[in-house]
Amino acid sequence: MAHINQIDPFDFIIFGATGDLTMRKLLPAFLRRFHAQDFQEDARIICVARSAHSPDQYREQVRNALSEFAPTAARDAETLNKFLALVQYVSLDATKEGSDWSGLEEHLNDPQRTRVFYLATSPALYAPLCAALADHSLITPITRVVLEKPIGVSMETAAEINDGVGRFFPEESIYRIDHYLGKEGVQNILALRFANPALEKLWSSDAIAHVQITAAETVGVGKRGPYYDESGALRDMVQNHLLQVLCMVAMDAPASLQADDLRNEKLKVLNALRPMTPDMVRHNVIRGQYTAGRIDGQDVPSYAEDLGQDRASNTETFVAIRTKIRSARWGNTPFYLRTGKRLAAKTTEIVLQFRPQMWPIFTNTPSPGRLVIRIAPDEGLSLVLATKDPSAGGFRVRNGVLDMSYENQFTIEYHDSYERLLLDAVRGNPALFIRRDEVEASWRWIEPILNSWRHALSPLEPYPAGSWGPASTRALLARDGALWHEDMLT
Numbered sequence: 493m494a495h496i497n498q499i500d501p502f503d504f505i506i507f508g509a510t511g512d513l514t515m516r517k518l519l520p521a522f523l524r525r526f527h528a529q530d531f532q533e534d535a536r537i538i539c540v541a542r543s544a545h546s547p548d549q550y551r552e553q554v555r556n557a558l559s560e561f562a563p564t565a566a567r568d569a570e571t572l573n574k575f576l577a578l579v580q581y582v583s584l585d586a587t588k589e590g591s592d593w594s595g596l597e598e599h600l601n602d603p604q605r606t607r608v609f610y611l612a613t614s615p616a617l618y619a620p621l622c623a624a625l626a627d628h629s630l631i632t633p634i635t636r637v638v639l640e641k642p643i644g645v646s647m648e649t650a651a652e653i654n655d656g657v658g659r660f661f662p663e664e665s666i667y668r669i670d671h672y673l674g675k676e677g678v679q680n681i682l683a684l685r686f687a688n689p690a691l692e693k694l695w696s697s698d699a700i701a702h703v704q705i706t707a708a709e710t711v712g713v714g715k716r717g718p719y720y721d722e723s724g725a726l727r728d729m730v731q732n733h734l735l736q737v738l739c740m741v742a743m744d745a746p747a748s749l750q751a752d753d754l755r756n757e758k759l760k761v762l763n764a765l766r767p768m769t770p771d772m773v774r775h776n777v778i779r780g781q782y783t784a785g786r787i788d789g790q791d792v793p794s795y796a797e798d799l800g801q802d803r804a805s806n807t808e809t810f811v812a813i814r815t816k817i818r819s820a821r822w823g824n825t826p827f828y829l830r831t832g833k834r835l836a837a838k839t840t841e842i843v844l845q846f847r848p849q850m851w852p853i854f855t856n857t858p859s860p861g862r863l864v865i866r867i868a869p870d871e872g873l874s875l876v877l878a879t880k881d882p883s884a885g886g887f888r889v890r891n892g893v894l895d896m897s898y899e900n901q902f903t904i905e906y907h908d909s910y911e912r913l914l915l916d917a918v919r920g921n922p923a924l925f926i927r928r929d930e931v932e933a934s935w936r937w938i939e940p941i942l943n944s945w946r947h948a949l950s951p952l953e954p955y956p957a958g959s960w961g962p963a964s965t966r967a968l969l970a971r972d973g974a975l976w977h978e979d980m981l982t
């Protein structure tokens with residue numbers, strides 16, 4: 493019997509095949525989807541990097557990575573072996589003049605098949621790589637290219653990359669990935685808002701006092717220190733993931749779920765973000781860096797120690813931002829964004845804090861209710877509402893929680909957002925990928941913050957690993973009379 497989600501035969505070519513992303517995310521995601529029978533043995537995954545490996549040596553590395561990062565699917569030996577048979581390896585320096593491309597050309601011998609190039613290399617290579625693909629006549633009219641983040645480190649470099657890739661691919665064939673858009677909980681924001689008209693009626697400054705968007709991690713920089721130290725939390729997480737989540741929360745209803753209808757609405761939000769002046773950066777943006785501390789009962793080193801260097805680094809591992817959206821819907825609601833490494837908990841969530849009652853009639857009033865959208869680790873929704881305290885004596889009101897976890901409600905099939913996004917790229921559905929103007933609008937908003945920091949207008953504040961960031965982070969909300977979620981009483 494045909495599987496409902498199955499897709500046509502395809503050639504998927506990964507540049508950066510020996511890298512962290514390919515081993516930890518891309519190939520495990522493909523194995524899980526193969527295990528779920530979303531595609532067949534006629535697919536080919538052609539992996540390219542400079543390192544000299546035979547295809548069999550490479551497959552052994554992949555086998556080990558899959559056992560670690562997709563253990564359940566990898567335990568099915570028959571499926572694992574069939575999957576590994578789809579994986580080819582080509583050793584090629586794709587940006588060096590005179591490299592021998594014949595190995596890759598031999599694999600790509602059918603221009604009628606769906607062809608997707610996935611660039612999991614340094615972004616500096618994206619444009620030269622696309623030029624090399626064109627030189628070797630490997631771009632067919634139905635070829636797509638997937639670009640990993642970050643697209644540039646500034647507005648200027650983003651435009652350079654977009655121009656460079658755009659010389660060889662039309663915009664509709666360029667898929668800029670943001671794995672947060674592949675998260676179930678992020679996509680559910682669309683359903684929550686636009687399939688629940690009653691809820692959408694509350695979705696504005698009239699009822700919402702503030703919105704918090706948090707992406708907190710307990711991990712440090714791990715092996716990605718050299719990249720991260722150049723990037724920092726603002727470029728690594730805010731410019732892309734957090735702003736995309738903010739767009740999903742704040743946008744107006746798109747005309748349809750078609751890619752450009754969604755992207756047009758997201759773009760309007762990005763363009764409506766209140767531009768940051770240096771003075772506003774000073775008062776509305778906190779930057780921090782972790783010192784040694786304890787997480788889950790374990791001592792963990794400082795950022796400098798994680799980097800393995802003696803000298804101090806000026807890179808932020810934490811950012812918190814207070815901003816506003818210049819629109820009739822949201823003008824009176826602050827949005828707080830925060831992200832950081834080595835924080836107290838791994839959690840990605842959105843909190844919409846309701847406004848208090850205008851005229852309280854109860855002698856005790858609990859804190860105003862809120863809606864919490866949990867994106868990770870356990871996806872779900874919580875609605876905190878005031879209820880009558882049923883215990884005897886007087887009429888008291890206290891908060892109760894309506895809780896819906898996806899795990900109890902549904903059979904979750906997608907374990908990682910890359911599973912969905914890789915297959916969307918193969919199917920040719922760009923709705924969850926970022927358009928050029930969105931990337932550039934995000935950079936336009938981020939750049940004044942970076943410029944301010946460059947002129948040392950904001951201090952880099954230390955925070956102990958295992959905390960919720962620098963102490964001043966609380967004050968950012970306190971001035972609006974607000975609390976971060978972890979500080980709220982039920």
Ligand SMILES: NC(=O)C1=CN([C@@H]2O[C@H](COP(=O)(O)OP(=O)(O)OC[C@H]3O[C@@H](n4cnc5c(N)ncnc54)[C@H](OP(=O)(O)O)[C@@H]3O)[C@@H](O)[C@H]2O)C=CC1
Nearest residue numbers: 508509510511512513541542543585586587612613640641
């Ligand atoms: N790792 C992660 O969790 C995430 C990564 N990303 C992005 O994904 C991309 C890849 O990241 P990551 O895997 O961590 O990086 P790595 O440094 O681990 O891997 C880079 C890969 O590129 C290959 N490579 C470098 N130069 C060439 C070349 N000239 N021709 C062919 N292959 C080449 C390297 O292999 P070799 O040396 O053998 O050539 C290696 O396989 C980056 O843009 C990163 O920002 C985005 C989100 C998360």
Ligand SMILES: O=C1O[C@H](COP(=O)(O)O)[C@@H](O)[C@H](O)[C@H]1O
Nearest residue numbers: 641671707709728729733840868
């Ligand atoms: O893109 C990135 O995201 C991860 C966090 O992703 P999540 O899905 O675990 O929330 C982050 O660790 C990494 O630094 C960043 O590049």
